[in-house]
Amino acid sequence: MAQGPELGATGAGDFGRIPDPRHQWRKGDFRIDPPENFLRRLFDRAVEVADPMRSLKSFLPEKPNGRVIVIGAGKASARMAEAVEAAWGPCEGLVITRYGYGRPCRGIEIVEAAHPVPDHAGVEATTRMLSLVGSAGEGDFILALISGGASALLVQPVPGVSLAEKQAVNHALLSSGAPIDRMNTVRKHLSRVKGGQLAAAAWPADMLALMISDVPGDDPAFIGSGPTVGDSSTIKDALAVIDRWKVDVPTSVRSALSRPSGVVRPDDPRLSRVRNVIYAAPGQSLEAAAVLGREAGCDVRLLGDALEGEAREVAGAQAKEALALQGGMKAGDPPILLLSGGELTVTRRGDGIGGPNAEFCLALALTLDGAGGIHALACDTDGVDGAAEVAGAIIGPTLLKEAEQRGVDPKRALQRNDAHSFFASLNAQVTTGPTLTNVNDFRAILVRPNPPAEKVGR
Numbered sequence: 001m002a003q004g005p006e007l008g009a010t011g012a013g014d015f016g017r018i019p020d021p022r023h024q025w026r027k028g029d030f031r032i033d034p035p036e037n038f039l040r041r042l043f044d045r046a047v048e049v050a051d052p053m054r055s056l057k058s059f060l061p062e063k064p065n066g067r068v069i070v071i072g073a074g075k076a077s078a079r080m081a082e083a084v085e086a087a088w089g090p091c092e093g094l095v096i097t098r099y100g101y102g103r104p105c106r107g108i109e110i111v112e113a114a115h116p117v118p119d120h121a122g123v124e125a126t127t128r129m130l131s132l133v134g135s136a137g138e139g140d141f142i143l144a145l146i147s148g149g150a151s152a153l154l155v156q157p158v159p160g161v162s163l164a165e166k167q168a169v170n171h172a173l174l175s176s177g178a179p180i181d182r183m184n185t186v187r188k189h190l191s192r193v194k195g196g197q198l199a200a201a202a203w204p205a206d207m208l209a210l211m212i213s214d215v216p217g218d219d220p221a222f223i224g225s226g227p228t229v230g231d232s233s234t235i236k237d238a239l240a241v242i243d244r245w246k247v248d249v250p251t252s253v254r255s256a257l258s259r260p261s262g263v264v265r266p267d268d269p270r271l272s273r274v275r276n277v278i279y280a281a282p283g284q285s286l287e288a289a290a291v292l293g294r295e296a297g298c299d300v301r302l303l304g305d306a307l308e309g310e311a312r313e314v315a316g317a318q319a320k321e322a323l324a325l326q327g328g329m330k331a332g333d334p335p336i337l338l339l340s341g342g343e344l345t346v347t348r349r350g351d352g353i354g355g356p357n358a359e360f361c362l363a364l365a366l367t368l369d370g371a372g373g374i375h376a377l378a379c380d381t382d383g384v385d386g387a388a389e390v391a392g393a394i395i396g397p398t399l400l401k402e403a404e405q406r407g408v409d410p411k412r413a414l415q416r417n418d419a420h421s422f423f424a425s426l427n428a429q430v431t432t433g434p435t436l437t438n439v440n441d442f443r444a445i446l447v448r449p450n451p452p453a454e455k456v457g458r
Contacts, residue, residue, distance in 0.1 A: 046285035072145030079436035136205035148214030150224025177347030196264030198227035216306035230266030307342030312363035319367035352418020355386025382438035
């Protein structure tokens with residue numbers, strides 16, 4: 001099997017749309033009231049099409065003869081394993097997922113561990129996974145199921161770095177504002193399983209890695225820090241990330257990064273029998289939401305599925321775009337729906353409870369300053385925004401007035417990175433529980449002609 005990333009050809013439209021008897025969506029009806037419910041439906045659809053039980057089967061080959069081992073890691077990996085056994089029957093294997101994200105499997109063992117900061121359960125399970133793939137030989141087949149979250153769940157620090165020190169690095173990276181691909185560069189060079197090392201440990205068995213992308217640009221090398229994908233970055237690259245984003249790391253980490261790394265180069269012969277396939281990605285979910293938007297009569301504008309940057313800065317730019325578009329609208333014009341994905345970051349400046357999606361919504365609301373006719377939602381498709389068990393938030397023209405009436409200061413909340421507390425006080429959070437998938441952030445801004453008086457919700 002030749003190594004190389006592939007992107008699954010199946011688009012969002014191929015999964016079909018589930019009819020909802022409460023709504024009869026007809027193009028031109030502008031059926032978007034109340035806006036909060038409409039935006040939530042768009043988000044739910046984006047999550048729905050990325051559910052492994054709906055989308056994985058068509059990418060599975062026939063179950064090979066001989067020994068088959070299923071491994072995996074990530075927030076969606078247990079659901080992926082469940083989908084595999086639905087197609088193949090009970091399988092030998094081990095999958096590591098986030099606490100609360102386990103699924104019933106008949107043969108594959110599901111282990112729950114900590115995310116986004118690793119714990120001992122992740123270390124122990126990763127040790128057993130390396131032993132399991134190491135037991136495979138010529139003619140055996142390994143199916144790897146990788147999704148976002150695998151970076152924290154696959155834990156095997158390099159010699160000289162303890163779990164506590166690895167945890168400290170993770171905390172510091174998550175607070176630094178560094179993009180996810182840069183964070184993963186550091187993680188790879190401090191690991192004995194990332195950056196192609198898991199696949200190398202399985203040589204000479206054949207391996208197919210099926211992935212759900214949660215990274216901007218859908219580069220398989222950065223999904224879960226690429227445990228099955230070769231990497232050409234260097235220790236110097238990892239140190240450059242630490243220095244540029246002023247990541248406070250223990251002395252032992254710098255010492256470890258002065259020694260040769262175990263990261264596997266893309267041309268390493270141990271990867272020659274690995275095939276990496278991205279079968280679900282943010283673009284598919286955005287397009288699925290766009291279909292619903294068009295059916296509801298909206299003029300849909302896709303801003304991209306790979307946006308990066310500071311959440312508050314991207315929010316400011318999108319708010320200005322929404323206001324500019326609204327300024328050119330007249331009564332009776334179709335609503336404009338701005339959709340975007342990717343992974344925004346937050347540079348931690350305060351001591352609050354926040355996440356990039358909630359901070360995006362808070363900064364967006366401040367820039368919009370109560371503009372009538374504009375509502376928005378921003379959520380993480382895995383149901384967890386930052387470290388909070390909340391997917392994100394939803395805003396509308398009356399939000400800041402409600403905050404004033406309740407004595408909640410939005411500017412202060414933004415300064416403290418305390419967006420989740422702010423939205424919790426206004427009952428404006430979006431809570432899903434485990435979605436069992438992860439195609440990163442989903443943002444939707446609904447723009448209508450500015451009405452004489454705003455009549456709806458928040």
